[in-house]
Amino acid sequence: MTTAVKQAERAFPLSLICLTIGAFAIGMTEFLVMGLLPNVADDLHVTISQAGQIITGYALGVAIGAPVLTMLTHSQPKKRLLVLLMGIFIIGNALSMIAPTYPLLVGARVLTALAHGTFLGVGSLIATYLVAPERRGSAVSIVLAGLTIANIIGVPIGTFIGQHFGWRSSFGVITVLGVLSLIGIARFIPVIPQEKTASLAQEVRSVLKPQVLLTLLFGLFGCASLFSLFTYISPVLQTISGFKESSVTWILVIFGVGVTVGNIIGGRLADWKPLPYLTVNYAALAIILAVLTVMLSNPILGVVTIFIWGIAAFAIMPGIQLRTMTLAGDAPMLTATANHSALNIGNAFGAYAGGVSITMFGLESLTWLAASLAAIGLIGVVLSRLLDAKVNARKVQQATR
Incomplete structure (x- = not known):
């Protein structure tokens, strides 16, 4: 060192x-x-x-x-x-x-x-x-x-x-x-x-690795899931849960506490095994959002579930950031920043999809949309695990020859 x-x-x-x-x-x-x-x-x-x-x-x-x-x-x-x-x-x-x-x-x-x-x-x-x-x-x-x-x-x-x-x-x-x-x-x-600075070509090749692209994609859907609902959380809380406008700020603070807790937990789990925890995390996120559909009608249960949603939504972030940088190998800088670009595209896509969903199906549809986007992200994580297993199996075969 x-x-x-x-x-x-x-x-x-x-x-x-x-x-x-x-x-x-x-x-x-x-x-x-x-x-x-x-x-x-x-x-x-x-x-x-x-x-x-x-x-x-x-x-x-x-x-x-x-x-x-x-x-x-x-x-x-x-x-x-x-x-x-x-x-x-x-x-x-x-x-x-x-x-x-x-x-x-x-x-x-x-x-x-x-x-x-x-x-x-x-x-x-x-x-x-x-x-x-x-x-x-x-x-x-x-x-x-x-x-x-x-x-x-x-x-x-x-x-x-x-x-x-x-x-x-x-x-x-x-x-x-x-x-x-x-x-x-x-x-x-x-x-x-640094022993050697990666060339621009190496940085670009790192971003274009299939596993990196797949990680960026399921990260995008994770953020799309979050913003498809969070963008419109104020009218959802007022219309469906019956909260006054003055109460929404405090509920958002509670959500923010959950987000911070989730980020810390996600960091600890990323130090363990990123893909296994991301698999469980995305599955939990989809389930929590589906459950929120029912819980929103009860103000107390709705707020509790929103807090838990905040934990699950942001626990995925450190794992995604760490995995993209790890997969990039010796040229991680462009990959690390591309990750934030992908997440912001997910934010924009989620907000847009939420607006379309409200227009077509009403505010009540947002939790199902968010759960569906999280489920798509889960599919991406599972595919990534399968690709990892395939690569590891090929390495074992080559080592035994």
């Missing part, structure tokens, strides 16, 4: 927290705008629908921009790349804070989104170097915990600040968080020397 890695292990809590703060800021900037759309629309004199394109532009920036940016910067040392990405993130949010017009705000949001997937991918990759091999899944889950904690704490606080002091002040808070993360990364993340 190199001296840099040994030093990193001693700095494990603080160095990893710097990455988590960055992920926390990213989680805030992604989801905060949803609660401030009326404020943004009113200030920039656009409709709510037009303001919603700010969210669409960000999602496209993540899905398309992350792989492109990764390919352009793949030869950069990982610590330097993290500093560059957080610099882009800070500039994008600072420009969002001062943007005088709607087009400039959309442009600033797209710029910010370029750092999103690449930062999380490279950050997750660096996290695995900061710990012993048997703790890699937990390290990845700690980085991704920044996203989940942002939904519990960051987004509600940021929304409160934006509603009382103007939406631009919320972007100011995120900019400050980005600066803190940047300082921490520059100071505490060690330079981890």
Whole structure:
């Protein structure tokens, strides 16, 4: 083990927290705008629908921009790349804070989104170097915990600040968080020397491996399952469960706690055996969502089930991230960022599918749609296990010849 890695292990809590703060800021900037759309629309004199394109532009920036940016910067040392990405993130949010017009705000949001997937991918990759091999899944889950904690704490606080002091002040808070993360990364993340930098061709070949593509696909359906219901959770809770609008915020906090718990559990299980636990996790997720169909009619049971759903929905994330990076071998960077692109495509597809389902079958159909998408993801996991078994059997045959 190199001296840099040994030093990193001693700095494990603080160095990893710097990455988590960055992920926390990213989680805030992604989801905060949803609660401030009326404020943004009113200030920039656009409709709510037009303001919603700010969210669409960000999602496209993540899905398309992350792989492109990764390919352009793949030869950069990982610590330097993290500093560059957080610099882009800070500039994008600072420009969002001062943007005088709607087009400039959309442009600033797209710029910010370029750092999103690449930062999380490279950050997750660096996290695995900061710990012993048997703790890699937990390290990845700690980085991704920044996203989940942002939904519990960051987004509600940021929304409160934006509603009382103007939406631009919320972007100011995120900019400050980005600066803190940047300082921490520059100071505490060690330079981890690589024996050989993978070429762009190797990175692309790693992404195109059948098992990697299959993992990206069932990860996509996992996120589609989540967002097909979560996007419309407020009207579902109010219409089906009978909750008042003021109660929905607290239920979302409960869901966010479940999400954080699930992320931690998923990290521990990813350190065990990723595919076996993902198989059980996807099966459990599909069953929980099907059960939620019945439980939503009872407010108490509905909230309990939503909490359990949050655990199951996010327990899959660390395993998917770790598996894609492991499958990529010596060229994991593009694969790590492509994973976040696939997950964001899943988010967009799930939200779109949910909207179509509401139009055709009503709000009651969303839980069945979410369960079906999780079941499709389960099929992908099972196929991946079968491919693994086939490859292992071939290796045994070759070894015995």
